[in-house]
Every structure is written in structure tokens, then in C-alpha cells.
Amino acid sequence: MNLHPRARRIAILLGLLALVAVSPPLVRHALNEPAGNVHQFPWLNPALSPGVRAGLVLKKMTLDEKISLLHGTHWHGLDLDTWNLNLLHANGGVGYVVGLPRLGIPGIQMTNASYGVTRNPRNGRYSTALPDDLALAATWDKRAAYAYGALLGRELRALGYNMSLGGGVNLARDPRDGRTFEFFGEDPILAGTMAGEMVAGTQAQHVIGNIKHFAMNDQETYRHRLNVHIGERAMRETDLLAFEIGLRISHAGAVMCAYNSVNDEPSCQNKYLLTDVLRKDWKFRGFVLSDWGAAHSTVRASAAGLDQEEPSSIFYGEALKRAALDGRVPMVQLDEHVRRILRSEFACGIVDHPPVKSPIDVGRDLKISQHLAEKSIVLLRNQHAQLPLDAAKLHTIAVIGAHADLAMISGAGSAQVDPQAGTDLHFANPPKRREVWFPTSPLQAVRAQAPHAKVEYNPGTDPAAAAALARTADVAIVFVYQWESEGMDLPTLSLPGDQNALVEQVAAANPHTIVVLETGSPALMPWASKVSAILEAWYAGNRGAEAVANVLFGEVNPSAKLPITFPLREADLPQPTVVMPPPPQPSVFAHLATLFRRPGTELPPVQLYYKQGLLVGYKWYQAKRKPVLFAFGFGLSYTTFHFSGLRVKVVDGRVSVNCTIKNTGNRAGAEVAEVYASLSPSAGEPFRRLVGWQRVRLNPGESKQVSLKIPAQYLSIFDVAKNAWSLVPGEYTLFVGGSSQNLPLRKRVRIGEKSEASSAKPVGGF
Numbered sequence: 177m178n179l180h181p182r183a184r185r186i187a188i189l190l191g192l193l194a195l196v197a198v199s200p201p202l203v204r205h206a207l208n209e210p211a212g213n214v215h216q217f218p219w220l221n222p223a224l225s226p227g228v229r230a231g232l233v234l235k236k237m238t239l240d241e242k243i244s245l246l247h248g249t250h251w252h253g254l255d256l257d258t259w260n261l262n263l264l265h266a267n268g269g270v271g272y273v274v275g276l277p278r279l280g281i282p283g284i285q286m287t288n289a290s291y292g293v294t295r296n297p298r299n300g301r302y303s304t305a306l307p308d309d310l311a312l313a314a315t316w317d318k319r320a321a322y323a324y325g326a327l328l329g330r331e332l333r334a335l336g337y338n339m340s341l342g343g344g345v346n347l348a349r350d351p352r353d354g355r356t357f358e359f360f361g362e363d364p365i366l367a368g369t370m371a372g373e374m375v376a377g378t379q380a381q382h383v384i385g386n387i388k389h390f391a392m393n394d395q396e397t398y399r400h401r402l403n404v405h406i407g408e409r410a411m412r413e414t415d416l417l418a419f420e421i422g423l424r425i426s427h428a429g430a431v432m433c434a435y436n437s438v439n440d441e442p443s444c445q446n447k448y449l450l451t452d453v454l455r456k457d458w459k460f461r462g463f464v465l466s467d468w469g470a471a472h473s474t475v476r477a478s479a480a481g482l483d484q485e486e487p488s489s490i491f492y493g494e495a496l497k498r499a500a501l502d503g504r505v506p507m508v509q510l511d512e513h514v515r516r517i518l519r520s521e522f523a524c525g526i527v528d529h530p531p532v533k534s535p536i537d538v539g540r541d542l543k544i545s546q547h548l549a550e551k552s553i554v555l556l557r558n559q560h561a562q563l564p565l566d567a568a569k570l571h572t573i574a575v576i577g578a579h580a581d582l583a584m585i586s587g588a589g590s591a592q593v594d595p596q597a598g599t600d601l602h603f604a605n606p607p608k609r610r611e612v613w614f615p616t617s618p619l620q621a622v623r624a625q626a627p628h629a630k631v632e633y634n635p636g637t638d639p640a641a642a643a644a645l646a647r648t649a650d651v652a653i654v655f656v657y658q659w660e661s662e663g664m665d666l667p668t669l670s671l672p673g674d675q676n677a678l679v680e681q682v683a684a685a686n687p688h689t690i691v692v693l694e695t696g697s698p699a700l701m702p703w704a705s706k707v708s709a710i711l712e713a714w715y716a717g718n719r720g721a722e723a724v725a726n727v728l729f730g731e732v733n734p735s736a737k738l739p740i741t742f743p744l745r746e747a748d749l750p751q752p753t754v755v756m757p758p759p760p761q762p763s764v765f766a767h768l769a770t771l772f773r774r775p776g777t778e779l780p781p782v783q784l785y786y787k788q789g790l791l792v793g794y795k796w797y798q799a800k801r802k803p804v805l806f807a808f809g810f811g812l813s814y815t816t817f818h819f820s821g822l823r824v825k826v827v828d829g830r831v832s833v834n835c836t837i838k839n840t841g842n843r844a845g846a847e848v849a850e851v852y853a854s855l856s857p858s859a860g861e862p863f864r865r866l867v868g869w870q871r872v873r874l875n876p877g878e879s880k881q882v883s884l885k886i887p888a889q890y891l892s893i894f895d896v897a898k899n900a901w902s903l904v905p906g907e908y909t910l911f912v913g914g915s916s917q918n919l920p921l922r923k924r925v926r927i928g929e930k931s932e933a934s935s936a937k938p939v940g941g942f
């Protein structure tokens with residue numbers, strides 16, 4: 177029919193209207209809007225428990241609907257296998273699981289949110305970049321972690337997401353891990369507590385929280401092929417303890433299993449991890465989703481406890497349906513996967529409180545980002561009270577290095593947050609790297625603090641020219657950096673390029689040289705004793721420069737403590753044994769297999785033996801008596817503190833610690849009272865471990881009481897034979913101080929003649 181264009185437009189419109197009129201469920205489906213109310217759908221009644229609600233929905237679901245919840249729909253909802261309407265519903269995040277509009281169940285909109293809501297090609301909107309997760313750990317401040325997570329949750333919802341994929345809590349067994357900036361350091365109790373508080377903050381915004389990568393995903397090199405070997409006790413007392421604590425605090429709705437294998441079984445089909453530990457011992461009630469492409473099987477993974485395959489449906493789509501129909505996967509087991517997912521949806525509030533896209537309160541969130549950065553900056557060295565700088569006394573300041581005229585570096589990979597709208601800075605150096613520099617200018621921030629001084633910049637690419645500028649200045653501030661990313665490990669902790677030479681030459685030219693580090697891992701500092709001050713600013717987020725300047729000029733008194741040891745030399749790091757498979761025989765088939773590799777047809781594994789076992793981070797350096805550059809828990813302040821009056825009470829294996837801290841300097845400041853314990857010698861752990869801490873703010877001259885209860889588990893060892901935590905009876909020493917290597921107070925006590933600590937409290941999904 178040859179219609180006039182206007183008539184054709186009207187006809188199309190009328191056609192669409194007719195479609196809308198006759199097919200409300202279809203339209204609702206397209207918009208992904210839940211339909212119905214509590215009378216039609218009793219599970220929408222929030223007064224019922226999440227478990228009961230999940231059970232009621234489950235009863236109404238068809239097999240196809242069940243299967244549809246158990247897998248993702250490829251990246252950004254583009255499901256090429258089924259070519260359905262998911263693209264319309266998905267919010268453009270890295271994962272989307274369809275909703276069931278027929279039953280009033282929304283889709284799960286997932287995206288990464290480690291230090292901010294990540295970039296989103298289809299929904300590219302602003303999100304705030306916070307200081308990285310390691311920086312957050314450096315605050316040792318549970319409230320800060322909760323606020324950090326709450327900000328992530330609010331921004332996720334404002335951007336239309338209802339599930340976060342943040343929450344990385346893998347321990348820094350090797351600080352060269354390219355994702356060290358995304359995790360919480362080397363101590364399981366600190367890491368687990370901070371990650372747990374962060375995820376709790378996110379979940380309080382009605383967003384499903386996640387803890388990842390379960391487990392032992394402690395390096396990036398060969399991450400898809402690694403088979404990690406580690407003893408059970410070592411695993412339970414180190415990496416798994418961080419997960420256990422994180423889950424106990426957060427009640428996270430989800431756990432993401434890792435790419436690597438653990439003790440010969442891929443993490444995402446590892447019954448020991450997913451069932452014996454996570455569900456039986458920890459009573460986790462949420463769901464387990466695979467890391468992106470980390471599922472390797474259908475029947476085996478389902479039996480082991482994997483609930484959802486992401487991001488696609490290779491094993492948990494048609495294959496799972498077939499397996500369920502022919503009885504290889506029992507229907508009750510399949511139902512259990514569905515129930516866990518639904519339960520988390522109800523428990524975390526995504527059904528009752530669906531996200532509503534809305535503007536982000538940029539001003540408020542930038543303030544929070546800056547505040548968190550200020551709390552996270554660690555003052556590592558301050559000779560002759562070089563800092564804080566007194567702007568009134570400075571005539572010339574040289575700002576040198578690391579694009580400090582414009583920006584600060586950020587961490588890369590799936591956690592990458594885009595810089596503030598419209599000012600994306602990419603520096604290609606070398607060409608393949610995608611360094612993203614956030615537009616927060618140290619130069620501007622220093623100028624703002626010292627408006628009467630002449631503040632000049634040199635990029636530091638020519639160390640001699642930078643030194644010449646430094647020579648003419650009252651003080652030289654050198655910014656140095658180490659970029660890191662998911663998908664690679666750092667070849668070395670040495671600062672890349674000529675940055676060491678730069679610092680050496682500037683320090684030789686000016687005795688008042690201050691170094692600001694922007695690193696996601698510890699750095700080696702061969703020049704440490706030659707400079708007058710050092711600050712670790714980490715990847716400081718959208719307002720990093722303002723935070724650094726506030727610390728440099730004393731608007732903020734630094735109070736952060738290292739969550740990770742800075743070693744003296746690379747050779748001092750623990751060296752796991754890596755066993756490579758024999759090289760493959762060159763053949764056309766082998767070559768084709770690598771070209772068209774799908775999960776399940778992997779290359780032969782690389783064996784990684786964590787021989788150091790329990791000796792992670794400071795425990796390794798202590799046990800091996802290796803001196804370090806800056807110890808775990810270390811961090812200076814512009815004031816001084818005195819610890820006194822330690823009292824340790826033990827009642828029925830319960831230990832409480834009390835002491836007094838006094839601010840003995842002339843500035844207000846905060847100190848962290850760190851409590852360590854060395855266990856009874858028969859426990860077989862020849863090192864002290866962190867068992868608690870408390871941050872205390874004090875005015876000059878003020879004293880406060882620190883009062884801490886130490887959970888029995890933190891003083892216990894994991895007894896493999898009993899499959900339980902066990903407080904080994906005997907003599908313990910409790911230590912208190914401001915760093916793992918500066919513990920002025922100590923007391924010996926006898927503990928635990930017959931008590932045993934238990935960790936069998938539910939840890940997931942409320």
C-alpha cells in the first residue's frame with residue numbers, strides 16, 4: 177500500500193497504541209516493570225520473611241522461569257543465544273538477569289562498584305570516584321567503610337542498578353597483585369571487617385551486596401589457569417577468614433566465586449568452598465554467582481553449590497534444563513539455587529524498593545570522597561617536622577612529576593571509574609596502557625593553600641630540569657606513581673620509569689623534599705632516607721588533590737595506618753612455587769583450540785604452591801625476621817600519643833582489653849590503638865596477629881580510655897581435625913600500640929583452659 181508518509185506515521189502510532197491496549201503484560205515486560213500487588217502476589221508482603229517469600233514465588237515458577245534466573249544474559253544484556261528483549265531491559269551494566277514481570281520480580285541489574293560505580297557504555301553517566309579500597313582499609317575506620325559503601329549503594333540506585341559487584345576481599349599475599357588497590361590489604365581481620373562494613377553500607381541502600389573472589393584469587397597472572405595449593409588451616413586462618421568476617425558483618429546477598437582453582441578444583445565448582453565452608457560452616461544464605469566466565473560445568477557446579485552463571489548461559493541455560501529434565505541435576509537442587517537468589521532479592525530489598533533513576537548529589541558525594549581520602553592518606557616520614565607546611569613562610573614551591581599539574585592516577589580493570597563528566601584524561605604510556613587520570617589537580621590545590629607563594633610545576637620527565645627548579649624553591653613536592661590494573665601483575669614494586677632518579681636528584685637539590693605516592697600497592701623507596709617527608713595517597717579519587725593539599729598544609733592531621741607492609745627489598749617477599757605445565761606440542765588443532773576457546777576447554781593449569789601458608793604480610797616478615805621499610809599498622813601524625821595502663825581481663829575465654837591514650841602534642845588528632853596477640857606456644861604460630869583496634873580522636877593534652885572486647889575466634893586457630901576454631905589453652909601475650917612494630921604495652925595472660933570459639937552464626941542474607 178502506498179501511503180502518504182504522515183498517514184503512515186499515524187498508522188504506525190495507532191498500531192502501537194492498539195498493541196499497548198491489548199497487551200499490557202507485554203508492555204510491562206518490555207519496560208521490565210513488576211506487575212501486581214500483594215493480593216495477587218502474597219510474596220510481595222514485606223511482613224513475611226525473605227525465605228518464606230522466596231518459597232511462595234518458587235511454587236509459581238515454571239522450569240523455564242527458574243532457569244532464566246540462574247544465568248546472566250551476556251554483557252550488557254545482549255543475549256545473542258536467545259536473541260530476546262533483554263537488551264531493552266538491561267541497564268548497560270556488566271550483568272543482567274531477567275526479571276519475572278508476571279510474578280512481580282524485577283531483573284537484577286549488576287555492575288562493578290569497587291571504588292565507584294564503573295563506566296557504563298550504554299548509560300554513561302557521572303559517578304563519584306572514591307579513594308581505592310586499600311585506601312579505605314588505611315582509615316581503619318569502620319564508620320568510614322560503611323559511609324563508603326552507602327555512597328556506592330546510593331549512586332548505584334540513582335544509576336538504575338540493584339546489585340553491586342564490589343566487595344573484593346582477597347588478601348595481599350603478594351603485593352604485586354595488579355588488583356591490590358581493589359582489596360583491603362594483608363590482614364584477614366582488618367580486611368574482613370572493613371569490607372564487611374562497606375558491603376553493609378551498600379546493602380542498607382536496598383542493593384544486593386557481593387563479596388568476591390571466593391577464593392584465593394590473590395594474583396592476576398594466569399588467573400584463569402591457576403591451581404592454588406594451600407593447606408586447610410592456612411586457608412581458613414588467612415584468606416577465608418577475611419571472607420567469613422566480611423560475610424558475618426555484611427550479610428551480603430551474594431558471593432562471587434573466583435577464576436582460579438583451589439586444591440585441584442575450580443572455585444566455581446569447589447564443593448569444599450561453596451558448600452562445606454560457605455553454607456555448612458558459615459551458614460551463608462545468599463547465592464553464589466560465578467566470576468565472568470569462571471563457570472566450568474553444569475552438573476558438577478550445581479552439585480558443588482554454584483547458583484548462577486555469569487555473564488552467560490553456557491552451562492546454566494539449556495544445558496542445565498536438560499540436566500534437570502533427565503535427572504542429572506535433581507529438581508530440589510535446582511529449586512535451591514532459585515530460592516537462594518530470590519531470597520537475597522527479598523532480603524536486600526530490591527523487590528520492595530526498586531531503584532529509581534535520579535540525579536546524583538555530586539556536591540555531597542565529592543565532599544565525602546575528599547573526606548575519605550583525607551582519612552586514608554598515610555604520613556610515612558616527617559623529618560624535623562617538615563610537615564605541615566606553613567604557607568605564610570613559603571615564597572616558592574616546586575610541584576614536580578606525575579601529571580601533577582592536572583590530575584591523579586586511578587586503578588584500572590573492571591573497577592575503573594570514569595573521571596568526572598567531560599574531562600576524561602588518557603595518557604598512553606606505553607601505548608597499550610589505559611591509564612585514566614582523574615581531573616583533580618595537585619598544582620591547583622597547592623596554589624589554593626599558598627596563594628602568596630610562587631608555585632611552579634615541572635613534569636619531572638627530565639630529572640635534571642626538575643632538580644634545577646627544586647633548587648630555587650623553599651620546598652619541593654614530588655608526585656610519583658605506580659599504575660596497576662586487573663588482568664596483570666606488577667613486574668616489580670619499584671616505581672616505573674625514571675621516578676626513582678627523579679626523587680634522588682630533586683632530594684639532592686633541595687633538603688626540603690616531600691614525596692607524595694600515588695600507588696595501589698606498596699612501593700620500594702631506595703631514596704626514603706634522603707627526603708624529608710613521604711605521604712602515601714593511594715589512588716585518591718575525584719578529590720585526591722584537595723585531600724593531599726589539606727594534609728600537606730595541616731588543615732587535616734593525618735591519622736591513617738598502613739593496611740599492608742612496605743618491604744625493604746623485593747627479594748624479601750615470600751616466593752610461592754609456580755609449576756608451569758609442559759609446553760604444548762605445536763599442532764594445528766591445539767592452535768585452533770586456543771583461538772576458539774570456550775570455558776571448559778582450558779589450557780593446562782599452572783600450579784601455584786603457597787608454601788608460606790599462614791605467613792601473609794607482616795606475619796611473614798616477623799616470622800622470618802626480615803626488616804621492612806614501613807610496617808603494617810604504621811602511620812605518623814602531626815601530634816604525638818602516649819599509651820599507658822594496659823589491663824587485660826579474661827573471663828571464660830573472653831578477653832577484654834583496656835588502656836589509656838593521651839595526646840601529648842599540641843594539635844588535635846586521631847590515633848588507632850592496635851591490639852595484637854601472640855598465641856600460646858602450642859598453637860604453633862610464631863608471630864603476633866592483629867586481634868582488634870579502636871580509633872580515638874583526642875584534643876591536645878586529652879586522654880581517653882580504649883576498651884575492646886576480643887572475639888574468641890580472633891585468638892583461636894583452625895583445628896582441621898575438629899573442623900572448628902579452637903582456643904588453644906595456654907599463655908598469651910596481648911600488645912597495644914600504634915603500629916605492628918611499635919607496641920609499648922604488653923601483658924601476659926592465661927587463656928582458654930577449656931573453651932572453644934565457634935563461628936557457626938549465620939553469615940548471609942539476613
Ligand code: BGC
Nearest residue numbers: 270288341388389467468590
Ligand atoms: C572480574 C570481576 C568483575 C567481573 C565483571 C571479572 O573479570 O574478575 O571482579 O566483577 O569481571 O566485570
